[in-house]
Amino acid sequence: MTVLGSDVWPPDPIRTERLVLRESEARDRAAVIELDASPEVGTYLGGPRPRADLERLVPEVPGRRPGFFAVELDGATIGTVQLDPQDPERPADRLAAGETELGYLFLPEAWGHGYAFEACAAALDWFSGVLPGEPVVLYTQTANVRSMRLAAKLGFTEQERFEAYGAEQWFGVWSPGR
Numbered sequence: 001m002t003v004l005g006s007d008v009w010p011p012d013p014i015r016t017e018r019l020v021l022r023e024s025e026a027r028d029r030a031a032v033i034e035l036d037a038s039p040e041v042g043t044y045l046g047g048p049r050p051r052a053d054l055e056r057l058v059p060e061v062p063g064r065r066p067g068f069f070a071v072e073l074d075g076a077t078i079g080t081v082q083l084d085p086q087d088p089e090r091p092a093d094r095l096a097a098g099e100t101e102l103g104y105l106f107l108p109e110a111w112g113h114g115y116a117f118e119a120c121a122a123a124l125d126w127f128s129g130v131l132p133g134e135p136v137v138l139y140t141q142t143a144n145v146r147s148m149r150l151a152a153k154l155g156f157t158e159q160e161r162f163e164a165y166g167a168e169q170w171f172g173v174w175s176p177g178r
Contacts (some may be wrong), residue, residue, distance in 0.1 A: 014126055015119050018118060020103050021122055028061075030077075033051065035105045035107060036058075037051040060104055071119045078106055081103070081119050081120065098136055100135070127176075135173050136169070138171070141170070151172050
């Protein structure tokens with residue numbers, strides 16, 4: 001299993017033209033709760049989670065683990081990007097395609113400005129520098145047109161479509177240097 005160890009995590013903040021990707025801090029808690037409670041964000045993720053549950057369950061510093069980036073714009077947290085080990089319960093053929101999964105969530109007011117592409121591209125670039133040649137996988141519902149466009153723009157290649165969670169899912173792979 002590919003693991004981002006303490007030798008590479010946390011990285012120095014990653015700066016793009018407009019964004020900063022950095023290790024999560026306590027100041028990100030409100031944004032993480034908002035992301036998980038948002039009906040818009042949860043549309044293709046099984047729906048929003050109850051805010052009261054999130055207030056009780058989200059730790060003081062959310063996402064404190066290797067591969068979890070808080071994404072900020074002008075000092076405000078607008079989303080997260082995660083490079084996480086794939087769920088070992090996934091079918092073996094999908095696990096063989098790559099052990100690290102890209103995930104991302106952005107507040108609805110940040111949609112449509114290219115921030116997700118900018119942040120995900122920066123995270124993938126960082127990842128390829130840390131683990132050269134290591135592929136990354138992505139899952140999304142085919143109904144999530146924005147996510148499908150983002151996957152294509154980032155260079156993910158479709159491997160298969162399958163039914164899960166009551167909807168058609170898309171599975172793609174990204175390889176460095178493509």
